[in-house]
Amino acid sequence: MTLEQLGVGETGIVKEFTDLEMSVKLMEMGCLPGESIRVSRIAPLGDPIAIHVSGYQLSLRKFEASTIILQ
Amino acid sequence: MKADIRVALVGNPNTGKSTLFNALTGLNQKIGNFPGVTVDKKIGYSQLPDGRRAEIIDLPGTYSLYPKSKDESIVFSVLAEKNTELTPDLVVVIIDATNLKRNLLLYTQVADLKIPVIIALNMMDQAKKAKIEIDVELLSQRLGVPIVPVSARKLEGIEQLKNIISYANKFALQQDSIDVKAIAPQIIASISSEFKTDNPYVALQLAHQHETLKFLTPAQSDRIEELEKEYSFHSQKAQASETIARYNYINDVLYDTVHTPVTAHDESISNKIDKILTHRVFGFIIFMSVLLFMFQSIFAWSAYPMSLIEDLFVWIEGGLRHVLPGGPLADLLIDGVVAGLSGVMVFIPQIAILFAFISILEDTGYMSRVTFMMDKIMRKVGLNGKSVVPLIGGFACAVPSIMSTRTIENWKDRMITIMVTPLVACSARLPVYTLLISLVVPHKNVWWIFNLQGLALTGMYVLSLLSAVIVAYVMKFVLKARERGYFIMELPVYRMPRWNNVLFSMYERSKTFVLQAGKVIIAVSVILWVLSSYGPGDRFKKIEQTYSQPKYTKTMTPDSLARVISTEKLENSYAGVLGHTIEPVIKPLGFDWKIGIALITSFAAREVFVGTMATIYSVDGDADRIDSVQDKMRNAKNPNTGGPVFTLGVAFSLMMFYAFAMQCASTVAVVYRETKDWRWPAAQFAYMTVLAYGAAFLAYHLLK
Numbered sequence: 001m002t003l004e005q006l007g008v009g010e011t012g013i014v015k016e017f018t019d020l021e022m023s024v025k026l027m028e029m030g031c032l033p034g035e036s037i038r039v040s041r042i043a044p045l046g047d048p049i050a051i052h053v054s055g056y057q058l059s060l061r062k063f064e065a066s067t068i069i070l071q
Numbered sequence: 072m073k074a075d076i077r078v079a080l081v082g083n084p085n086t087g088k089s090t091l092f093n094a095l096t097g098l099n100q101k102i103g104n105f106p107g108v109t110v111d112k113k114i115g116y117s118q119l120p121d122g123r124r125a126e127i128i129d130l131p132g133t134y135s136l137y138p139k140s141k142d143e144s145i146v147f148s149v150l151a152e153k154n155t156e157l158t159p160d161l162v163v164v165i166i167d168a169t170n171l172k173r174n175l176l177l178y179t180q181v182a183d184l185k186i187p188v189i190i191a192l193n194m195m196d197q198a199k200k201a202k203i204e205i206d207v208e209l210l211s212q213r214l215g216v217p218i219v220p221v222s223a224r225k226l227e228g229i230e231q232l233k234n235i236i237s238y239a240n241k242f243a244l245q246q247d248s249i250d251v252k253a254i255a256p257q258i259i260a261s262i263s264s265e266f267k268t269d270n271p272y273v274a275l276q277l278a279h280q281h282e283t284l285k286f287l288t289p290a291q292s293d294r295i296e297e298l299e300k301e302y303s304f305h306s307q308k309a310q311a312s313e314t315i316a317r318y319n320y321i322n323d324v325l326y327d328t329v330h331t332p333v334t335a336h337d338e339s340i341s342n343k344i345d346k347i348l349t350h351r352v353f354g355f356i357i358f359m360s361v362l363l364f365m366f367q368s369i370f371a372w373s374a375y376p377m378s379l380i381e382d383l384f385v386w387i388e389g390g391l392r393h394v395l396p397g398g399p400l401a402d403l404l405i406d407g408v409v410a411g412l413s414g415v416m417v418f419i420p421q422i423a424i425l426f427a428f429i430s431i432l433e434d435t436g437y438m439s440r441v442t443f444m445m446d447k448i449m450r451k452v453g454l455n456g457k458s459v460v461p462l463i464g465g466f467a468c469a470v471p472s473i474m475s476t477r478t479i480e481n482w483k484d485r486m487i488t489i490m491v492t493p494l495v496a497c498s499a500r501l502p503v504y505t506l507l508i509s510l511v512v513p514h515k516n517v518w519w520i521f522n523l524q525g526l527a528l529t530g531m532y533v534l535s536l537l538s539a540v541i542v543a544y545v546m547k548f549v550l551k552a553r554e555r556g557y558f559i560m561e562l563p564v565y566r567m568p569r570w571n572n573v574l575f576s577m578y579e580r581s582k583t584f585v586l587q588a589g590k591v592i593i594a595v596s597v598i599l600w601v602l603s604s605y606g607p608g609d610r611f612k613k614i615e616q617t618y619s620q621p622k623y624t625k626t627m628t629p630d631s632l633a634r635v636i637s638t639e640k641l642e643n644s645y646a647g648v649l650g651h652t653i654e655p656v657i658k659p660l661g662f663d664w665k666i667g668i669a670l671i672t673s674f675a676a677r678e679v680f681v682g683t684m685a686t687i688y689s690v691d692g693d694a695d696r697i698d699s700v701q702d703k704m705r706n707a708k709n710p711n712t713g714g715p716v717f718t719l720g721v722a723f724s725l726m727m728f729y730a731f732a733m734q735c736a737s738t739v740a741v742v743y744r745e746t747k748d749w750r751w752p753a754a755q756f757a758y759m760t761v762l763a764y765g766a767a768f769l770a771y772h773l774l775k
Contacts, residue, residue, distance in 0.1 A: 020307050025559050027314040028135045030173040040342065044351045045447040048456075050562055055331065056170050057341070057562040059443050064557055 003037060003051070004066040011038040012070035019067040030054035031068065074116060074126030077158070078236060081146060081181055082165035083174050084132035085436075085563040087193045089113075090223040091165055092129040093575060095233070112157075119237040120230070128157060134173070136180045136276060137310060140480040144283055150184055151273050152286045161239045163232070165191045168198035168205060168220075169564075171329055175321045176314070179248040182216070183272035187243050189235055190218040196225070204330040213324050215246040224569055249316040251275055255309050257302040262295065275313075279306050341436075341564045349440050358441055362463065365428045369467060369498070373420035380420070384413035403600060410682070411596025415589040418468065418678075421498045422584050423577040425467035429460065429475075430576035434568040439560060446558055452540050453547025454491075455484035456558060462488070462539060465495030466532075469738045471580055473745055481556040487546045489745060490755055493738050494542060496535035496730065499677040503729045504531050506681055510704055511722040535730060538762070595675030595736055603646040603668075610643040646671065660728065660764070661721040661771040663709070673734045680729070724771035732763035 006012055014035050017023035031037065031053055038052040048061040080095075082088040092100075096115025113129035130149060131142035138144035149157050164181055166174040182188050190211075198205060211218040217235050221228030251271045252259055255278065262274040281287055281295040298304070347353055388405050395401040432438040438460060446456030454462075457479045464472035469492050476492070479485040496504075505528070512527045605611070618624070618636050627635070641647050642664075650667035657667055669683040684704060707716040733739065733756045742752040 020311065021555065022557065024137075024307050024310045024314065025139070025557065027311060027318070028137070028176065029559055029561070030176075030318075032315065032318050041345060041349060043443050043447065044349060044354050045444070047447045048443060048558055050345075050349075050443065054170075054172050056173065057564075059439075059558070059560050059562050061446070061558045064559060 001070050002066045003039075003068040003070060004049075004062050006037075006039045006070070008039050008041055011036055013037070015069045015071040017067055018069060022064055022067045026060075026064070026068065029058055030056070031058070037068075037070075075123035076119075076160050076236070076239075077126045077128065078117075078161045078163055079128045079130055079149060079159035080163050080165065081130050081150070081177065082132060083134050083167065083170075083177060085561060086132070086165050086167040086174065087223040088132055088165050089129065089575075090569055090572060091191060091193065091221065091229075092127060093571060094223050094226055094229050095127055117233060117236075120234050121237045123237060125233075125236055128159065133177065135177055135314075137279065138283070140477060142477050144280075147276055147280060148284055148286060150181065150186060151276065159186060160241070161187045161189065161236065163189050163191050163236070165193050165223075168192050168194050169201055169203060171203075171205070171325060172318070172321055175324070176317055178214075179317050179320065180272070182214070182243075182245045183248060183251060183270075185243040185245075185270050185272075187240050188216050188245055189232070189239060190214070190216055191228075191232055192218050192220045193223050195220045196222050196227075202332045206328045210324070210328040213246070213328060215244055248320045249313070251313075254313050254316070255302070255304055258298055258304045261298050261302070265294065265298075266291070275309070278304055279310065344565050345440065345562075348437065349444055354440075354444050358444065361432075361437075365425075365463075368428070369421055369424050372424055376420040377417050380417050381413065384409065384416070399604070402604065403597065406604075407597040407600035408593055410600075411593040412589070415585055415593070418498065419581045419585065421467050422471065423581045425464060426471065426580040427573050427577050429464060430573045431568045434566065434572060436563040436565045439562050442560065443562065450556075452544040453484075453487050454543050455479055455481060455488070455556065456560075458484065458488040461492050462495055462536075465492045465497060465539075467498050468584070469493040469495070469497055469735065470584060470741045473738065473741050474583075476745070482553045483550050484556060486550060486746070486751070487543050489742060489751070490546060490758075491539040491543045493733055493735065493742075493755065493759065494535055494539040494731065496532050497677075497735075499735065500531075500729055502678055503680045504528055504726060506684070506701060506704075507717070507722040507726050509701060510717050511719045531726060531730060538731065542758070542762075596679075599646065599672050599675065599679070601645075602649070603641055603644045603672075606640065606644040607648060611640055614639045614643065641668070659771070660767040661718075661724045661775070663716065665716075666721075666725065670728070670734075673729070674732075675734075675736050677729055677734045718775070720771045720774040723774050724767040727766035727770045728763045730763070731759055731766050733759040 001012070002018075003012060003014075014031055014033050014037060016033060017026065035054055040050045040052050040057060042049045043059075046062075048059050049065055050057055050059045051065075052058075080088055080092055092113065092115060095117045099117075100113060100115030111131075115127045115129070117125045117127055119125050128149070130146045133139075133143040133146050136147045136150075138147070150159065150162065152158060162181055164178045166178060178188070178190065192205070192207065195205075207218050207220060217239075219228055219232045219235050221232055223229075255275060258278050259271045259274045262277055263269065263271060266274065266277060268274055268277075277284070277287070278295060278299060281292045284292075287295075299306075348357060388409055391401070391405050391409065395404070429438075432441070441459055442456035444456075445459045449456055449458050458476075460478070461472040461476050464475060472492050472495075473489050476485050476488045479488060508524050508527045512524045514522070514524055516522055517526070614636060618632060618639075623632060623635075642651075646668050647664070649671055650664035653667045653671070654662075654664045657670065662670070669680050672679045672683045704717050705715065708714070709716045739752045739756065742755060743749060746752070
C-alpha cells in the first residue's frame, strides 16, 4: 500500500520508497522509514495532499505520495 | 564598516530567522548580492555587550545543506569557502522549538563543517503552549554547543544571545554527530588529500556539489568528477544514507531531552483554519476575495501618496527652473533627470503596498495554502503552484515578481513563470489604459451596474491573465525539462503577521526598486530627452528662423507660437525622425509617426507614453494633467481623413500593443539578471513583440 491510497484522517507508517531521488528529498523533510504519517487533507482539486509527519504539516503531490510505501 | 566578528545566521524556512536577524541588527542592515549570483545578501551589524561589533549575515532559509533552489545553494558555499570576506567566524543556527527533529538535521550538517556554532532555540513560548518539554541544559550538553532560548517576535533572549555570541569560542567544540567517513570512505580520503581539507564532511559535500560551487575551478570540478567515477560514488545513495544516519543520531539525542505530546495544540487550531481556507468551495471564494481586496487597496490607497509624490516633483521642477539659469544643462536636469526620477518614485506607493500584502500573506502562512490549492490548475498549463505569487505580483510590477520566482525550485517551471510574468497587466499599463479608454469608450452604464469603461479595463486585465496562461501552456511543450518537477513543501502553522517584518519588506523592496529600476529609467529618460531636444543637421535653426519672421510673430501670441515651434522641433528631432522611419511598419496598426515616437520612448517604460503624448500634442504644463492630454488627443485630427486620430480601432490597437509588448527596460534587465543569459530576455522580447503586433493588427482591422 502507498501513501497515495490513504484517505483523509488515516494513518500509515513509512516502510520504504520506490524512487531514490524523491526519497532523498522526502527523508530530508522528515518522512523516514518507521515514521508515522497521517493524511490531514486533500487539496480542493484532488491534488496535492497535505500530511502530518514528525510534528508538522507537509504538502506533496499524489504522484510523490505514490512513491512512499507504507507498512 | 569594520566588524570584529562575523556571524552567519542559518536555519530552516519559517523558523523566524529574518525576525531574529531584524531583532539583532535593527535598521542597521544592507542588502547586496552574493558574488557571482543573484541571491540577496542581507548583512547587518550588531553591537555586542563587550563593545565589539558583530557583522551578521542572513543566509537563505534551507532544510539542508543540499540545495533545492538557487537561493539555498549559497549556504554551503558561504560556510565552506575559507578566507573570503564572507567566511563566518561563528554560525548561529536558529531552530524552531516546536519542530526540533527536522530542524536539527540542518544543525548536524552545519556542525560537521566544524565552524563554531550556537543554537538559538526560537518559539519556546509556542513549544510550551503545545506542551513540548525540552531539557535545554541536557540537550546543550549532548550536542556540545551553547543553546539560547529566544522568542524573536517578543524580542526575548536577544541580549542573552548577543552575550553568548561575544563569549563564543574560536574553536568548534561541538560533538561529532555521525561517522561521516563511513558514508563514502575512499572519495572522502582522496578529496581531503588532494584539496587540502582536513574536514571529511566538507570533502563529502565537495563530492556532492562540485558542479555548482563557484569557488572550484573547472579543472578541480573535473577532477572530482573523475574521482566519483573511480570510486563509483552515487550522490543520491550517499545522501540517503547520510540523512538516515543523521536522523538516527537526532532520535538518540532527543530521546530523553524532549517530550512531545501526541497532538500539538497549535497544529489543531491551524487545522480548523485550514478546513475553511482550503475548503473545496470557500477556499477559492476566499482567495478571489483576498485578491480583489488587494487590487482595490493597491489602487485606492496608493492614489493619494502618488499624487503627493507627483506634486512634490512638480514643485521641485518649478523650483529648479526658478533657481537655475536657463539653457540646455538645466533642461537636461529638469526634463531628463528629474522627470525620469519622478517616473520611478511615483510607483513607490504601489510597490510598497503590494509587498506589504505579499509579506502578510507569506508571514501568516496563507500563501503556501494558495500554492497548495492552485498547484493542480497551474501544473496543467506548465506552471507550478508557486507561480501564483509572481503572477499576482505581476499586476503591480513584473520586476520584483520576477525576482520572487527564485522560490520555484524546478528550472523549467521557473523559466516559464519568468517568461510569462511580464504579460500580466502591471501598474505601468494602467495610465495608458485609462487614458485611451476614456478617449474612446463612452462613460455610461450597461445592465444597470456595469460601467462600460470599467468593463473595458477589466477586460484588459482578464486578457492579460489569459494570455499569460496560454503562452505558458505553449512553452510547456517548447522547453525541455532539466530535472523532474516536485512539490514537497512545508505548510507552516498559521501565525499573526509580524508588522515589523511587513514594514521592513515594504522599505527594502521599494529601495531595491528605486535603485535598480531607477538607474535604467533615468538613463533612458536622459537619452530620450537628448533625442527629442536635438535634431540632425540645421533643421532646428531653420525652424527658428522661419518662425522669427514677422508674419508669425505678429499674428500669433507668444504662447501659441512657442507651442507651434516645439511641435515642429519635435517632428524634426532625432526622435521625430525615428518616428517617421518606423511609420511604414506601424501604419498597418493604425499608428502615425507621433504614436511611433511614443512607442519608441515607451520601450524604456510604458508609463512614458502619457508624458510623450503630452509633449507631442504640445500641452502646456506638466504631463500629469491627464485631462489636458486627453483633450488634445481627442482634438487631434488625422490629416488624411480629416477625422480624429484616436478612433476606437486606433485606441484598442494601441492598448493591445501595450498589453503584449515588452516595453520595460527594467524587466529586460531583471530577466537577464535572473537567467544570466541574454537569450532569455531576447526570446521574451521577440515573442512579445510578435504577439503585440499581431494583436494590435487584429484589433485595428476588426474595429476600424
